[in-house]
Amino acid sequence: MxxxxxxxxxxxxxxxxxxxxxxxxxxxxxxxxxxxxxxxxxxxxxxxxxxxxxxxxxxxxxxxxxxxxxxxxxxxxxxxxxxxxxxxxxxxxxxxxxxxxxxxxxxxxxxxxxxxxxxxxxxxxxxxxxxxxNGVERGLVNRDNWFESWENYMNAELEVFQPDDGQLLAIDDIKTLEKVFTVADLETPSDTPFQKGGSSMGWKYANSFFDNRHEAYMTNISKPEASRSSCSRLSPYISWGNVSIRQVFQKGKAVKAKSKNKKHISAFLSRLRWQAHFIQKFEMEHTMEQASVNKGYHKLKKSISEDYQKVWREGQTGFPLVDASMRCLVETGYVNFRMRAMLVSFFTHILWQPWQAASTHLSQQFLDFEPGIHFPQLQMQAGETGINNLRIYNPITNSLKHDPDSVFIKKWVPELAHLDTPFIHEPYLMTELEQGLYNFRLGEDYPHPIVDIKENRKRASEILWNMKDDPEVVKESFRILKRHTLSNRNRLLKSD
CATH class of the missing domain: 3.40.50.620 (HUPs)
Structure with missing residues (x-):
């Protein structure tokens, strides 16, 4: 043989x-x-x-x-x-x-x-x-010197792909191997609205962002429609490793050195740091996938409503910005960070559903699903870490502030597009007479709000604020801070 x-x-x-x-x-x-x-x-x-x-x-x-x-x-x-x-x-x-x-x-x-x-x-x-x-380390017990280690890694020389002739198994060798396998079918639909995979496509997005799209980065970062072009849109390419964080980081620093828009590039680079910070946190506490990192919140019980969860998944809650964001996410695989946070906040606070029940639906929809970001962010937006500020996003306030002309809502909730802008933001304020004038029937053409938002926000706020003083929540908060907080935390917010 x-x-x-x-x-x-x-x-x-x-x-x-x-x-x-x-x-x-x-x-x-x-x-x-x-x-x-x-x-x-x-x-x-x-x-x-x-x-x-x-x-x-x-x-x-x-x-x-x-x-x-x-x-x-x-x-x-x-x-x-x-x-x-x-x-x-x-x-x-x-x-x-x-x-x-x-x-x-x-x-x-x-x-x-x-x-x-x-x-x-x-x-x-x-x-x-x-x-x-990407600078994330296995086996850490605390975050001492983590930031310095990450920065050193980010500034290290890039690895260059330069194989010698014949060093990689030849195509004929691989075809021989394929005979004993079920070879993966690599064909994909060509007409989907999702970003296409691959390093080549990833660098097209990176180059267009660093060339000019970054110029409105901070201005539009929270706007659901404008952010689709002003944000880098690199997240799926980073999540699936088409580009490395180090490549993007070094490219960003080089562009910043010559740019007239340094604040926008700095803001982008700081988010690369925060991305690594959250993945490192998940690496050190993988139980976050299923349970709140702060064990004090394990006693928080919420009633499951299949009806609430269904209308949330389908974008039929009766709150236009929530519904537009969910429909856009399902259709395209992307919405900006603020809309993601709002979707989770609405689900966990306004509908008072457990964050675990939102996890798989959102992970399936996010084209850039990254476990190390997904689970920590779910818990943070649900207010179950004990160390982060409680944020209960008001979809009406966000709608008026970040989509004032209802461009985003009109696009994704077209059944409201013929209404005047004030009614697009809050269609439930329409009188019977006004509905008749617009040939629009609330409850038929678009649903009534699924819950009373003011009452439910008040309930969530009171319960969660009171829980922050629970002895077990406080004890766990100290443990989390000791394990995960960076001594030079402020450096995450800025770029050299």
Whole structure:
């Protein structure tokens, strides 16, 4: 029997790029031939947090990688298979010496998978070498010196993809491997309203933002319609690793040095810091996926209303900005941060539903679903951390302030578009006579408000403010601050 060739494998996860990919660089530095692998794992294909829009984005990203890899006579081995079975099949052809990947701050199923995979590697005498992902560190017990470490990482030299000739397994080699797999179908619909995946597309967004779109970044950041072009729109490309935070950070600093709009670039860079801060927090407390980080809030009980949850998911609550934001999110996979916060606040405070009941619907809709952002933000907006200010967003106030001409609402709630602007913001104020004049029937053409917003805001505020003084909430708040607060927290807010 012919001795199997010894190779390395790069297991791609949420790092779907060639440039500044430490896992790929480290694999190539070993000198062995290397296979690039992506597995559409059944545990994720079937997980309730994900939806087809995510997998299509991944497929588009892999197609983009394959276009870049053509000049190197290779491609990604993309398969539908669980990860241990994938490596067992590869080992029928090659002896795998080492597997390279990034540390994944994912959901509980991927965390448990990684623990099992570590045992698998040990039992098969394979080295599994994981690289730090975007400056987030595993195994921290507190945040001492974390910011300095993150900044050093962000300012380090970028990894350059420069494989030697023949260092990556050739396309013919990969075609041989594909014969024993269910090869992933990488075709995707071309006419969807979602952003398309891939590093090439990610850099088109980055370049247009840094060239000119950033000039109105802070002006429009909270506006539901204008923010769609003034914000970077890089979040899905960062979440799925089409671009690294380090690449974007260094690009932003270079642009800022020459820009006349330094405050806008500085604000953008500060949000990259906050993004890493929240992911690091989730990395250190993965139980946030299912339960409030502040254990004092575990005693908070809310009655489940399937009717409330259904109309919220469908954008039929009777509050136009809430409904417009949800419909826009479902249709396009994106709304800005303020609208996301408002959707969660409305669900948890006004409808008085548990944040866990909103989690999977929102994760399925967010094209940029990032576990390390998703779960901490859900809890923060729900007011269940004990350390953050309680914010109960008023959808009417936000509507009048951030969509005063109702451009966004008209687009996503077209049944209101023919009304005068004041009625578009608050259609329930229309009298019977006014409804007749506009040929509009509240309760038929558009629903009555699902709840009394003033009464429900008051209830939520009183309960949550009183709970901040609960001894267990206070005790947990001190624990959270000690574990997660940065001594130089203010530096997150500004850029050098």
């Amino acid at each position: 012919t001795e199997r060739e010894h190779i390395n494998v790069v297991w791609l996860k949420r790092d779907l790029r060639l440039q500044d990919n430490e896992a790929i660089s480290n694999a190539l530095k070993s000198g062995k031939r290397t296979l690039l692998l992506y597995a559409f794992e059944f545990i994720l294909l079937n997980d309730e947090h994900y939806s087809e829009r995510h997998f299509n984005f991944i497929r588009e990203s892999i197609r983009d990688l394959n276009r870049q890899l053509l000049e190197h006579n290779t491609k990604i081995l993309a398969v539908d298979c669980d990860i241990q079975s994938t490596f067992n099949l590869i080992q029928e052809f090659y002896k795998i010496d080492a597997i390279y990947s990034h540390v994944e701050t994912g959901i509980l199923v991927t965390y448990n998978r990684d623990k099992e995979f570590k045992r698998y590697c040990r039992n098969n005498f394979i080295q599994w070498k994981e690289s730090k992902n």
